[in-house]
Amino acid sequence: MRNLLPWREPVPPDGTMGEPGTRGRFGEYGGRYAPESLVEACREVDQTFREAWADPGFRGDLARLLALHAGRPTPLTPARRLSEELGVQLYLKREDLTHTGSHKINNVLGQALLATRMGRRRLIAETGAGQHGVATATAAALLGLEATVFMGERDIERQALNVFRMRMLGAEVIPVITGSRTLKDATSEAMRHWVGATGDSHYCVGSVIGPDPYPWMVREFQRVIGDEARGQFAAELRTGVPDHVVACVGGGSNAAGTFAGFADTPARLVGVEAEGGAGAARGRLGVLHGCRSLFLQDDDGQITQAHSIAAGLDYPGVGPEHAHLRDLGRARYVTVTDDEAVGAAVRLARTEGIVPALESAHALAWVIRAAGGGELPSGSTVLMTLSGRGDKDVSTLKELL
Template sequence: MQTRDVLAWRASVAGSGVMGEPAARGRFGEYGGRYVPESLAEACREVDEAFRGAWADPGFRGALTRLLAVHVGRPTPLTPAWRLSGELGVQLYLKREDLTHTGSHKINNALGQALLATRMGRRRLIAETGAGMHGVATATAAALLGLEATVFMGERDMERQSLNVFRMRLLGAEVVPVTSGSRTLKDATSEAMRHWVGTTDDSHYCVGSVVGPDPYPWMVREFQRVIGEEARVQCAAELVTGVPDHVVACVGGGSNAAGTFAGFVDTPARFVGVEAAGGAGASGGRLGVLHGFRSLFLQDDEGQIIEADSIAAGLDYPGVGPEHAHLRDLGRARYVTVTDDEVLGATARLARTEGILPALESAHALAWVIRAAGSGELPAGSTVLLTLSGRGDKDVSTLKELL
């Protein structure tokens, strides 16, 4: 893209508010909001006020930046996928969130919220988790800052992610099995919110994605914005054009995608969010309310939530973050789906061409790139930035059974 085109794009989005602070009442277009009982409304208002104050405080921002550097290992590298790029005919670059301490992007947000909790005088973190990576990140942040942690996890996810359950407990967290419903992420989130109702005085609910009642969707996005901001600088140094043609990330709730997209929102880069075929809120959802926010959710003809199903526990959520729904409506991002078989193939292919074992969640994004390059949807020579949101150690048991 020529420099004048980049400048024209920036001028067109300047002042548009896209991926900025949400509108009144925590809205992204018609999505978002704060649909909670009065018992949680005050707690959400306190989190909102505390986050606004913290985010405007150079001392808070500086403390978080230092922790991300010395504890997490930021900045994470931008890795050219040389061999796979040659096979696909595109220039593929991987933003390596799998190389963070704890092994995924979740630690960026968990540390930010843990610091916020201490600022608010809270001594305990509550969290939900699907694949276990947000639970591990929350337990890690709690241990580092001397906080208690209680993590709710679906019983089914505990079985397929037993390694992360052990990691959380070793770090000192209490892991509470959730036996209701599908026993996955949706039900863990419901239980965590119910628990928060009775513990708001001493606990902070550390939401793991860009979901939940206001201010969580934009607060989590801001804590994850570091991914996109780093990648923007790295792409400027690495790419001839300075900006990739496509920015691609997997989407469940959508925090790694939101953080990555935020760094490139004022560029002509095309955003692609990749969902699981069995859990595609942005691609196949309808307007509804769940877990305190309004967005797109999988529903039956009577408006009841349909359970999501994915090989990746972290994408087993029946909806999508409200800002992603808004980006879809604006046409700023498109959302596509891939199948479990495509994900397994992409996982093996990256391992064998680049020596990198991705998390099954991240492999969704890669599966789309492989498919799109093969079909010509990605023109030959295109530059693609893909956020590798986590590493695949946690999925080895699943891979052993299916590959």
């Protein structure tokens, strides 16, 4: 079953996707539900980020790193052959072409600079698909920091290439053997570890989840995607903004960063979740990993296990700002199946010569389905964030094809 909330007219530019305020809330979502031992650490991160984000020197340092090390700006690529087949004009924001191969580097470089500003010498991170872990290990090596990455044992097995990359970069990778042995449990272990390490370590959260200020801060570090894409789209077509802006959603950082560039426009925002991990589409109000948001739960309120062929979407909830955007009707959240995502990955490879990450293939699968079903009118302009490249998923695809 696909939970498709009806389209509503986009909300006016009233500060949507602005600062959440001192309580760290997006409507009824967000907040700082952290153990007492982490409250002060979160406050320090909040204060330091606010000061840094207002400091032209910090912003300049980050911009230089993004340009010289991460390879920004990333291109906006017209998918010409696929567009002709689908009857829409599809443009891909190529985060797969960043150094490390995904959007994760945008956030991690920002948080690594923040860690050095706070005098921390070690980064702690969780990872599912391994891309955030690789980005964290990369930034740590670049800035002379240590890195400890928690990763579910199941994800270690299916993302062996990224595990090797992290260790080659000098990071310690700690297998998590509890629960589902995937992203949810890796996040839980990373937060538990941070409790005893706040003095010398910064927890580098990889998505728009966690206690305030992380959902807002990560979105701000990722908004470079949306800001770049908006300028590039206007330059490419000179028609203002696309009709639809589409991105995959696990916790939701690439989508939040993309949506931030278009929140005050008439563009329709579409977040695409995995059928087995649809927090925004089918979640219920709850608290997990330090924030109040929408999570998959049983009748007793216990968090249930998510599933996705894409390790980065294998999370039982969604970031609080996405839950708020859903409630506002400003963004729509839909789901696709594993089979649809695999089919989309193959189709992009064979029409455009691009092998996408399976996470990104979910977004493309919805575009293909919506175009074929008439949900995207002929001639519509569609901007889709290609959040990562598919090198890490080759072994999975090889088994299926």
